[in-house]
Amino acid sequence: MDKSPKLRTVEKYNPPYSLNKFPKNFAVDLGKEVVYLITSRGKKARLEGSDWEEIFARLIGANWKPSNVGLDDIVLEQTAWGAKTVKNCKPSSVTKIRLISGRNSPVYSFGEKKVSEVDPDHLGKQVLEIWNERVTGIRKIYRHVRTIVLIKSYDLLELAVFEFDTIIYPVDQFWWQWNKRNNLEGFNKSTNQHIFTWQPHGSQFTIIESVPKERLVIKIREPPLINKDEVLQAIKFDKSWITVL
Secondary structure, eight states: OOOOOOOOOOOOOOOSSOTTOOOTTHHHHHHHHHHHHHHHHGGGOOOOHHHHHHHHHHHHTOEEOOOSSSSOSEEETTEEEEEEEEEOSOTTTOOEEEEEEEEOOHHHHHOOSOGGGSOHHHHHHHHHHHHHHHHHHHHTTOSEEEEEEEEEOTTSSEEEEEEEEOOOOOGGGEEEEEOTTSOEEEEETTTOOEEEEEOTTTOEEEEEEEOOTTOEEEEOOOOOOOOHHHHHHHTTOOGGGOOOO
16 A cells, blocks of 8 residues: 655744734723824724724734735734724624625626626626635735724724634625615525625625624723813924924
């Protein structure tokens, strides 16, 4: 009987931390970032996608490098993250959220001309294949690819954070139909659960994600606002700093 060849053991790369087990002091440090944001900008404070990318990268000691693909905006060694923000009234208890996950255009990628006349299952398969191709491309570069999500209340005083592995979706496990708004919806064949939405106008692709119970939840006491004049005095502002051209 032929023997199987002996192979050298390939060293496995472990990610910086286990999934959803954030580094020490991460929660407090994130809270401090948001407190600073609110106290310096007031009720008009915003925490958008690029802000969240930069903050998350800084808190875990990673590199922030915004990408066109949106799946590897944050990189630490051989782990990459795409970052998402979602508004919700109750970040601590919401069970499902919609994540805008790029623009998937069958017209550009597959040469389709009139998507409204294309069979929904055929079109949905193409939309999903575009997503899968992006994920596959990133996974060729990094050992671990994750999505880090920040769910934020409208006043930023309640936050929830969780992450999940960014995956490809087998196209044969979903069926598609047009809804009343003429958007394409994808459903899991085994559960009939609505998972995807694709909008022909703009080609926006949305994934409906379940929020785990073990999310990180942060509640913040509303901080006082910074007085602008006091800040300028503290940094010893001088009119000579300003040059009028």
